[in-house]
Amino acid sequence: MLHIHNLRAGIEGKEILKGINLDVKPGEVHAIMGPNGSGKSTLASVLSGREEYEVTEGEVTFMGKNLLEMEPEDRAREGIFLAFQYPVEIPGVSTVNFMKTAINQIRTYRGQEPLDAVAFLKLMKEKMKLVEIDQSLLNRALNEGFSGGEKKRNEIFQMAMLEPRLSILDETDSGLDIDALRIVANGVNKLRNPSNATVVVTHYQRLLNYIVPDYVHVLFNGRIVKSGDKELALELEKKGYDWIKNEPATA
Amino acid sequence: MTIATANRNLISELESVRPADSKSEPAASKAWERFRQTGLPGQKSEEYKYAPIARQLEKLPALKPAAGDVLLPTPLPQFLSGQTCNYIVFVDGRFSSANLAEKEVKVTTRSMEESSDANDPFEWLNTAFSPALTIITVAEGVSLQHPIAIVYHSSGRGTLVNPRWTLQLLKGSKATVIEMCQPHAYELFQNKKSVIQAEDKSSLEYLILQDGTPAQTEVNHTEVRCAPSSYASCLTLSLNCRFVRNNMKLVVDGSQVEAHLYGLYLPSGDSLIDNHTVVDHRQPESFSNELYKGVMNDRSKGVFNGKIYVRPQAQKTNAFQSNRNILLSENASVNTKPQLEIWADDVKCSHGCTTGQLDEEALFYLRSRGIDKRSAYAMLLHAFVAETFTEMKMAQWKETIDGLVTSRLLKV
Numbered sequence: 001m002l003h004i005h006n007l008r009a010g011i012e013g014k015e016i017l018k019g020i021n022l023d024v025k026p027g028e029v030h031a032i033m034g035p036n037g038s039g040k041s042t043l044a045s046v047l048s049g050r051e052e053y054e055v056t057e058g059e060v061t062f063m064g065k066n067l068l069e070m071e072p073e074d075r076a077r078e079g080i081f082l083a084f085q086y087p088v089e090i091p092g093v094s095t096v097n098f099m100k101t102a103i104n105q106i107r108t109y110r111g112q113e114p115l116d117a118v119a120f121l122k123l124m125k126e127k128m129k130l131v132e133i134d135q136s137l138l139n140r141a142l143n144e145g146f147s148g149g150e151k152k153r154n155e156i157f158q159m160a161m162l163e164p165r166l167s168i169l170d171e172t173d174s175g176l177d178i179d180a181l182r183i184v185a186n187g188v189n190k191l192r193n194p195s196n197a198t199v200v201v202t203h204y205q206r207l208l209n210y211i212v213p214d215y216v217h218v219l220f221n222g223r224i225v226k227s228g229d230k231e232l233a234l235e236l237e238k239k240g241y242d243w244i245k246n247e248p249a250t251a
Numbered sequence: 252m253t254i255a256t257a258n259r260n261l262i263s264e265l266e267s268v269r270p271a272d273s274k275s276e277p278a279a280s281k282a283w284e285r286f287r288q289t290g291l292p293g294q295k296s297e298e299y300k301y302a303p304i305a306r307q308l309e310k311l312p313a314l315k316p317a318a319g320d321v322l323l324p325t326p327l328p329q330f331l332s333g334q335t336c337n338y339i340v341f342v343d344g345r346f347s348s349a350n351l352a353e354k355e356v357k358v359t360t361r362s363m364e365e366s367s368d369a370n371d372p373f374e375w376l377n378t379a380f381s382p383a384l385t386i387i388t389v390a391e392g393v394s395l396q397h398p399i400a401i402v403y404h405s406s407g408r409g410t411l412v413n414p415r416w417t418l419q420l421l422k423g424s425k426a427t428v429i430e431m432c433q434p435h436a437y438e439l440f441q442n443k444k445s446v447i448q449a450e451d452k453s454s455l456e457y458l459i460l461q462d463g464t465p466a467q468t469e470v471n472h473t474e475v476r477c478a479p480s481s482y483a484s485c486l487t488l489s490l491n492c493r494f495v496r497n498n499m500k501l502v503v504d505g506s507q508v509e510a511h512l513y514g515l516y517l518p519s520g521d522s523l524i525d526n527h528t529v530v531d532h533r534q535p536e537s538f539s540n541e542l543y544k545g546v547m548n549d550r551s552k553g554v555f556n557g558k559i560y561v562r563p564q565a566q567k568t569n570a571f572q573s574n575r576n577i578l579l580s581e582n583a584s585v586n587t588k589p590q591l592e593i594w595a596d597d598v599k600c601s602h603g604c605t606t607g608q609l610d611e612e613a614l615f616y617l618r619s620r621g622i623d624k625r626s627a628y629a630m631l632l633h634a635f636v637a638e639t640f641t642e643m644k645m646a647q648w649k650e651t652i653d654g655l656v657t658s659r660l661l662k663v
Contacts, residue, residue, distance in 0.1 A: 048619050049618075049619070050615060051615075071618070071623075071624070072615060072619050073618045073619075073620075073621050073622055073623050073624065073627075075619075076618070076619055076620055076621035077621045081619075082619050084616065084619075087616070088610070088612050088613045088616040090610075090613050090616070090617075090631065090634065091634060092633070092634025092637055092638070093617075093630055093631070093634045098617065098620070098622075098630070099620075101622055101626065102617075102620040102621045102622050103621075105621050105622055105623060105626070106621040109621070141634075158620060162620065162621065
């Protein structure tokens with residue numbers, strides 16, 4: 001589904017990703033862990049198409065198509081979803097209206113009929129229940145005045161609505177208390193199925209107690225230096241990242 | 252250095268085309284004298300600093316009013332199509348006809364008279380060139396069912412039009428008013444003056460729609476005078492314009508007045524939209540709120556100047572002002588200046604102005620959900636501008652206005 005080969009990228013002339021290789025197949029959950037500054041968020045940004053990042057080498061294909069040539073909106077339409085670390089507040093745009101526009105543009109892109117008001121509402125009700133979010137929140141301006149937990153829940157709600165093939169959760173656990181974390185993780189788990197995949201970018205192992213990964217990769221200094229299963233995350237939690245930093249690069 | 256091409260002598264050009272009927276009018280003659288002596292605001296004029304009107308007029312064909320009355324079909328503009336209106340038509344700046352849906356609206360004309368406090372050269376120019384004063388009256392205590400629509404049609408025969416009218420909302424009356432040009436492509440100069448007198452306990456909803464006149468140069472002097480316990484809400488909506496200067500003056504001449512001034516300007520290309528507003532609190536215990544927003548694209552210019560006066564006797568005034576702008580291009584600009592002069596000591600006043608760019612992070616957020624760049628732009632800009640018209644009560648036009656604004660924003 002997602003194939004990353006020797007990806008090098010940076011911002012303002014500074015190289016941050018120094019040759020990333022990663023393969024994600026349908027049904028898999030990958031966790032990308034690493035200390036601060038290792039390039040985790042940069043990887044998420046490059047995959048979702050943030051324009052300020054420059055790719056200098058390597059290739060990324062998604063469902064066989066060259067991802068790096070696509071506009072951010074086309075990546076979304078192809079089925080990539082980025083749950084933001086810091087969801088943006090947009091006064092004057094309600095989540096409902098914005099989601100309706102997004103869904104219908106995606107449907108049009110895929111050659112499907114746009115949803116009418118009734119069908120949209122039905123879909124929304126169903127997904128709201130799934131991620132335990134209240135309608136009053138969705139009628140308000142997008143994320144404006146939302147708590148940290150509400151913002152993250154709104155991200156997962158949007159993910160549920162858009163039914164992506166590949167979800168990238170960028171530090172979704174940051175700023176969440178344990179209850180909010182559980183709700184968000186439950187939402188993600190309910191959305192898992194054999195045909196979609198998830199990449200969880202996180203600093204702490206905590207989230208992985210709830211979203212259990214098939215693979216764990218440790219990113220350090222712009223490279224994946226260690227890969228393993230969920231046991232690797234537990235080991236990291238026990239030993240800290242220094243243990244990795246002191247090991248010679250294996251990738 | 253290039254040297255400006257030979258300056259046209261606009262004053263003598265105008266002198267030679269003064270209408271005969273206004274030469275014999277004392278008010279018109281007096282106004283002409285004042286105009287002639289003062290001349291047009293030049294480069295050093297503080298009031299027209301960012302709207303180089305003299306230079307703009309020099310670009311136009313020779314200024315002259317249309318001779319006599321012109322017979323012209325004057326259908327309701329598309330904006331109003333299918334609506335019942337109290338329809339008042341000006342052709343080439345002259346009052347032409349009234350098609351009134353309600354008998355409580357009266358239209359009369361009488362000889363020109365100058366406002367005692369007229370102090371802008373364009374007010375004098377209007378008085379000097381207007382053949383007569385058109386007076387619209389809404390009867391006491393009447394709430395009109397249909398809007399008053401004042402529409403300026405152009406035949407293309409005159410390059411200088413000077414519409415002039417006064418609307419009297421008698422005590423306790425209630426009216427919705429729209430003022431607009433029938434869209435046209437003529438290169439002409441419209442120099443309008445209008446005064447609305449909102450008497451005690453009257454209520455006014457007022458829309459000035461500036462759209463569909465891509466070649467027109469305009470100076471509009473608009474005055475709203477509020478008597479005690481009156482309500483006024485005005486929106487100046489400037490969409491498809493070339494060079495527009497709006498002088499909007501709101502006089503709060505009574506207590507318990509509630510007044511709202513809204514403005515939205517969306518210039519693009521090389522156009523300029525300049526809003527100069529005055530809110531003059533002359534009596535105590537009234538409220539005014541002013542909100543102007545602009546989105547400047549291409550090489551266009553926006554100007555906002557907001558004066559608030561709170562006179563010594565106007566204690567317990569609440570007066571608020573806000574002007575916010577977004578520049579979409581490096582070559583677009585805006586000059587904004589709040590100007591508060593407060594003599595009373597027990598008042599609440601605030602003002603604020605901002606100029607910024609569109610939030611790139613918000614734009615990326617919308618796009619990352621599958622919304623194309625253009626729609627995302629329009630969505631964010633719409634969210635920015637919408638409060639200038641959603642607060643208005645004009646339910647019948649809100650959707651149309653929203654549609655006009657949205658389609659305009661989709662073009663940026």
